[in-house]
Amino acid sequence: MGWTRQQLNTAAPPLKAAIGHAARTPWRQALRRRGIDVTATTSTKSCVVIAPHPDDETLGCGISIQRRRAAGSFVTVVVATDGALSPLPLPVEELVQRRRHEATRACAVLGVDAEHVIFLDLPDGGLQDNVDALATRLAEIMAQQSPDQILAPVSCEGHQDHDAANRAIRCLVDSGRTNAEVLEYPIWLWGHWPWTRVPGRTRLSPRRLLVDPVERLLEVRPLRIDAVGYRTGQRAALAEYTSQVADESTGRAMLPAWLLRALSGRYELLFPYGSLRHLDSRSSEPSGAPHRPW
């Protein structure tokens, strides 16, 4: 996910966050209803999952991974960064090792063996400066694996590492270094959609409050993965990330409530490749900046 200590300290206050979530929820539910069910057609396809940080594979596509493994399809998880920015008072090497162990255990819960979890150890918070390096490593992996599909973060997450991961996949596609079908998964998107800021239209206005959500709802049909029977496994995998789900010094929950609620729905949502690209910010939020809920 990519939380930092600064981000935790500057996150929206609980009341404001709760209001924002309450306003976004019915729109997200309406989007789910517009979704196209691809559970059966995707489960039989092998895939490579690109996780910018350890835990993104569980948060973003934990249902899709389980569905594929249950159907006997191969899944490889590529963790791009070392997770060193995690707000845990540990020496960096120890922290990186711990996050690696957590990811390995979580993937095992999802049905992916350790030999199919690849750690690239690029700098946490620095993927935007390593897009070419990431694309090169991913191209090598795609050449070895030849997956049917790639799962990557949506292009407009608003988190610099997540957006950079999407750009790396775009490099592969544009240069013909993969023929796999790309599907995009949302995590941070649910913290701002349907009020994702369109470049050039950022001020609060009646249009922004009322027209923008309708446009966001009608402009794309998401792809639905049936989560019935698989949310328990996703939660069990998430629980393996003990360094991420709660602050060990205070006991305070670190994952925002809006995110956990987004993981409780009947369906996991994916998006067709490039379908949200018109919402890409000109520059992503720096990973240490507060995440604006609107």
Ligand SMILES: [Zn+2]
């Ligand atoms: Zn992340």
